Amino acid sequence: MTPEAVAIVEVGLRDGLQNEKQSVSPEMRADWFNALSHAGLRRIEAGSFVSPKWVPQMSGTDEVLRRIERKEGLEVEVLVPNAKGLELALASDVDTLSIFTAASETFNQRNINCTIAESIDRFRDVVAGGRAAGKRIRAYVSCVVGCPYEGRIAPEQVAAVVEQLLELGSDEISLGDTIGVARPREIHALLAAVLPLCPAPKLALHCHDTRGTAVANVYAALERDIRIFDSAVAGLGGCPYAKGASGNVATEDLLYLFQGEGFRTGVDLDAVADLGDRICRHLQRENPSKAGKALVLTRKQ
Ligand code: HMG
Numbered sequence: 001m002t003p004e005a006v007a008i009v010e011v012g013l014r015d016g017l018q019n020e021k022q023s024v025s026p027e028m029r030a031d032w033f034n035a036l037s038h039a040g041l042r043r044i045e046a047g048s049f050v051s052p053k054w055v056p057q058m059s060g061t062d063e064v065l066r067r068i069e070r071k072e073g074l075e076v077e078v079l080v081p082n083a084k085g086l087e088l089a090l091a092s093d094v095d096t097l098s099i100f101t102a103a104s105e106t107f108n109q110r111n112i113n114c115t116i117a118e119s120i121d122r123f124r125d126v127v128a129g130g131r132a133a134g135k136r137i138r139a140y141v142s143c144v145v146g147c148p149y150e151g152r153i154a155p156e157q158v159a160a161v162v163e164q165l166l167e168l169g170s171d172e173i174s175l176g177d178t179i180g181v182a183r184p185r186e187i188h189a190l191l192a193a194v195l196p197l198c199p200a201p202k203l204a205l206h207c208h209d210t211r212g213t214a215v216a217n218v219y220a221a222l223e224r225d226i227r228i229f230d231s232a233v234a235g236l237g238g239c240p241y242a243k244g245a246s247g248n249v250a251t252e253d254l255l256y257l258f259q260g261e262g263f264r265t266g267v268d269l270d271a272v273a274d275l276g277d278r279i280c281r282h283l284q285r286e287n288p289s290k291a292g293k294a295l296v297l298t299r300k301q
């Protein structure tokens with residue numbers, strides 16, 4: 001029997017690098033993008049079309065997009081917060097536009113300077129323009145379990161936002177545990193509230209690993225038939241508007257889990273681990289991926 005597939009959305013070059021103190025050149029970002037695509041990743045975020053005053057690290061996303069290799073089956077994804085972002089994204093060659101809002105009002109104000117209702121209103125034109133241009137629309141909801149400003153977020157608050165994003169015409173919803181506070185029981189409660197509105201094939205889980213619970217949370221979501229997961233090579237990541245948010249769950253750690261559980265990813269774990277090691281050395285940071293570090297170390301022995 002062919003193993004069941006899981007899809008990984010690689011977010012390290014966006015979620016990861018948007019939070020690094022040092023900016024990485026578009027040339028280097030394109031080089032890392034190509035290495036991820038050579039390793040077999042088929043959905044990769046290349047950056048964001050957001051205000052450079054808010055997130056300077058994502059400047060040059062247009063240049064990254066000009067430099068990357070296009071491959072059959074590769075989906076190139078970018079974040080778009082408003083009409084200006086849409087205009088810039090449509091001038092580049094991308095497949096998926098990702099709009100983003102939150103289940104917490106305070107977080108949304110700090111992140112995109114508007115209320116949740118205003119963001120949904122703004123997205124109407126973004127989604128319509130994107131769809132007219134033949135783009136896929138992904139929609140992120142941040143703070144699905146906890147918010148750095150408002151504390152615990154009820155699953156019903158998340159469900160209400162998901163419903164509005166689906167009404168807009170989003171193809172996929174990614175549920176973000178932005179500050180990595182969730183545990184499996186909370187993921188089950190969240191999915192119990194959201195799955196009646198949004199079927200599992202349209203849902204993704206986006207975990208940050210701040211408290212070391214991300215892999216357990218992904219496993220909980222697997223039990224609820226979720227098969228799309230966001231992760232970042234070498235666990236890069238965070239969010240400039242969420243104090244204390246550390247990296248996304250590492251792609252290497254998820255690949256190791258999926259291999260062991262008998263899922264098919266089409267991704268070469270060794271190649272991702274090598275790239276993670278290379279990126280950490282370039283950024284002069286520790287590699288938070290336990291599986292990645294172990295693989296590289298074992299091969300050196
Ligand atoms: P604003 O200041 O309210 O925007 O920011 P504005 O419309 O008043 O415009 C102000 C200036 O920004 C103007 O320039 C605009 O042209 C420019 P000026 O006239 O002053 O020279 N501008 C833009 N420039 C480039 N691209 C654009 C754009 N829009 C306006 N798209 C805005 C509102 C949304 C722009 C701002 O708040 C912003 O860019 N925020 C982005 C924040 C961000 O990227 N956060 C991280 C991503 S979300 C995340 O990480 C969570 C996630 O990973 C899931 C999870 O973990 O939960 C997805």
Ligand code: MG
Pocket residue numbers: 015176178206208238239248
């Ligand atoms: Mg994130």
